[in-house]
Amino acid sequence: MVYDVAVIGAGVVGGLIARELSRYRLSIVIVERSHDVAMGTTKANSAIVHAGYDAECGSLKAKLNVEGSRMMEGLCKKLGVKYIRNGSLVVAYRTQDMERVQELYERGQKNGVEGLEILDSKALHQMEPSLSETACGALFAPTGAIVCPYELNVAAVGNAMDNGADLLLDWEVTAIAAEQDGYILHSGGNSVKARYVVNAAGVYADHIAAMVGDTSFTIHPRKGQYMLLDHDCVGTVRHTLFNVPNELGKGILVTPTVDQNMLLGPTAEDQEDREDTSITAEGLQKVQENARKVVPTINLRGVITAFAGLRAVGNTGDFIIESPRHGFWNVAGIESPGLSSAPAIAVYVVECLESQGLSLPPKDDFVEERRAPHRFNTLSMEEKNRVIQENPLYGHVICRCESITEGEIVDAIRQNPGARDLDGVKRRTRAGMGRCQGGFCGPMVTEILARELGIPLEQVTKFGGSSYLNVGKTRGGADA
Ligand SMILES: Cc1cc2nc3c(=O)[nH]c(=O)nc-3n(C[C@H](O)[C@H](O)[C@H](O)COP(=O)(O)OP(=O)(O)OC[C@H]3O[C@@H](n4cnc5c(N)ncnc54)[C@H](O)[C@@H]3O)c2cc1C
Structure with a gap:
């Protein structure tokens, strides 16, 4: 064909x-x-x-x-x-950076961005009370999301x-x-x-x-490292907070996510390797220090994971x-x-x-x-009862951190394109994205994958290839 x-x-x-x-x-x-x-x-x-x-x-x-x-x-x-249209703020921490804010405002107008406003320190802190006291003004973009x-x-x-x-x-x-x-x-x-x-x-x-x-x-890869904070940290800020780009770089952003976490990052590290998404102590240190400059009270004990991505820089x-x-x-x-x-x-x-x-x-x-997809943890009690009656698998919570049910995991495997490994289930449902990072639900999700895909447990992988999760059975018969 x-x-x-x-x-x-x-x-x-x-x-x-x-x-x-x-x-x-x-x-x-x-x-x-x-x-x-x-x-x-x-x-x-x-x-x-x-x-x-x-x-x-x-x-x-x-x-x-x-x-x-x-x-x-x-x-x-x-x-x-x-x-979520939460709006974004490009925050200046030095008076000379307000010139850059003005430039971004003018550029935004020319590019056709609607609703841009320049805020002074008072208006800014009213909008984001936990911002550093040194923040002296910002560009507000209500269409940021x-x-x-x-x-x-x-x-x-x-x-x-x-x-x-x-x-x-x-x-x-x-x-x-x-x-x-x-x-x-x-x-x-x-x-x-x-x-x-x-x-x-x-x-x-x-x-x-x-x-x-x-x-x-x-194309060359430029790595960005991040830290992700748990749900109890959300509410610290409502908008996406960027720094004014200056001779010291773009800085680290602090933002809520659509899943009610807080995200801090990224770094900007040029590298040759197009696969290397490792995180480093140095990179994460930089993320923490910079995030603290933006929001001094940020609760870094709430970090549940760290990760990195590669920009495809032309x-x-x-x-x-x-x-x-x-x-x-x-x-x-x-x-x-x-x-x-x-x-x-x-x-x-x-x-x-x-x-x-x-x-x-x-x-x-x-x-x-x-x-x-049904997102069980966002449903009202009435809706929860209705979907459980339709399919009892929605009544079986697999991921306790994020309250993700077996019904949602099965849907994720059966949908187009269906999840075929543990990380695929995680990205589609959030099972394993919570505080324990899959420590509790991982084995159960693995069993569901094996059952739904009709493959032995030993063939279930974390992310394809040879990333197998189980190597065989112990002498007593339990999976190892
Ligand atoms: C740190 C960081 C922060 C960013 N933040 C933002 C942001 O906040 N907002 C924003 O708008 N953008 C942001 N971006 C950019 C955004 O993530 C990318 O522009 C976007 O994801 C690119 O999507 P893509 O489909 O082009 O690339 P990819 O998602 O990389 O997809 C390319 C696909 O091609 C496949 N592929 C490669 N080679 C082959 C081959 N030989 N055969 C078959 N398949 C192949 C790969 O496996 C991959 O799945 C950020 C990027 C990074 C790294």
């Missing part, structure tokens, strides 16, 4: 492009090297929907950020994804699949052959052919481009959405604000494909909406 379009990379960008394409009568395949979707940069970032005052006027970043931010709330509603990036990623790919797109996992593109009427993507001994190809491969986008002879850009300073040869599109260098821009990037890329002759006959039966 020859697909109309192949999308390389099932991150939030590839996922939303595939979803946008699935509005039309097209055959689409998404190929992904990992065991699951949302395993690249989309899995670990600040989860902010940036308002759009930061990017250079006239850049693709500025245009797509502002458009994406406008689209995000509606999109999340349709896809059943958590989104927070979202769950991996939830959006799963829902985007899932919605594309519900509308007919195919997803091939554990399918790493290792070579591409250009033919007269399209491209053959190779992965080991397997191949797929498509008339058009979208390269949304994140930190590997330059490697993919080089496979068709395009070496016009490079050498052009802007998003690279270009076609080096007919039918092949790079969607590369999608560093921050890539998540915020992703809905607009998707629409833009579809227009680009159309400009090269891809015809877009609308699909009469396109299903635009996706039912949000």
Whole structure:
């Protein structure tokens, strides 16, 4: 079979492009090297929907950020994804930094960001009482928001699949052959052919481009480390708090998350390795120190985990959405604000494909909406009783920290794209995301995965590959 379009990379960008394409009568395949979707940069970032005052006027970043931010709330509603418009503040701690606040304000106006305001110290502290006393003013962006990036990623790919797109996992593109009427993507001994190809491969986008002879850009990874605080710390701040970028850097942000945690970070560390997402004592120390400067009373004893993500930094300073040869599109260098821009990037890329002759006959039966999964802990008592009557598995709590039920875990395994490992369940349901980080529920989730996937316990993995959780049975018969 020859697909109309192949999308390389099932991150939030590839996922939303595939979803946008699935509005039309097209055959689409998404190929992904990992065991699951949302395993690249989309899995670990600040989860902010940036308002759009930061990017250079006239850049693709500025245009797509502002458009994406406008689209995000509606999109999340349709896809059943958590989104909160909490507003963001870019805070100055020195009077000379207020000039930069003014610049950002003016840039934001030019970029088309609505509702921007400059606040003095009094107005700022009224809005955020726990901010450091040294904060002397800020840019307030009421359209700034927070979202769950991996939830959006799963829902985007899932919605594309519900509308007919195919997803091939554990399918790493290792070579591409250009033919007269399209491209053959190779992965080991397997191949797929498509008339058009979208390269949304994140930190590997330059490697993919080089496979068709395009070496016009490079990507290098920039690590960002984070600390996550438990629910009892939420309420410390309501808005996303950025520092004014100055000669000392961008500083560390402090923000609530859509799941009522607090997130502190990220660092910015250039590195060569495109896989190394390790955290370091040094990095976390920096995160803590900087977060304390923003909110001196922050309860760092509430930290439940730390993690890192890799920015795909391009050498052009802007998003690279270009076609080096007919039918092949790079969607590369999608560093921050890539998540915020992703809905607009998707629409833009579809227009680009159309400009090269891809015809877009609308699909009469396109299903635009996706039912949000039951989130048991957010239901009223009446609703809880109703869903338990529908399915008693919703009455069996597996993850005690986050109150996640067996019903939700089974849904996550059976949905499109279904969870196939422990981390996949975690990203889809939050089982294992709480204070004990899966220490209690991990073995039970493993059993549910084995049962639902029809595989032995020993074959259940944490994140695919050889990340097995059990090695066999002890002499007494219990699983080890
Ligand atoms: C520290 C940090 C903070 C950030 N904060 C924000 C923020 O607050 N707001 C915001 O808007 N943006 C933010 N971003 C940026 C945002 O996370 C990214 O722009 C976005 O997630 C990029 O999505 P993507 O789909 O392009 O890349 P990815 O999610 O990396 O997806 C690319 C996919 O391609 C796959 N792939 C790679 N090579 C191959 C191959 N050969 N074959 C098949 N598949 C392949 C990968 O496995 C991966 O799944 C941040 C990024 C970082 C790192």
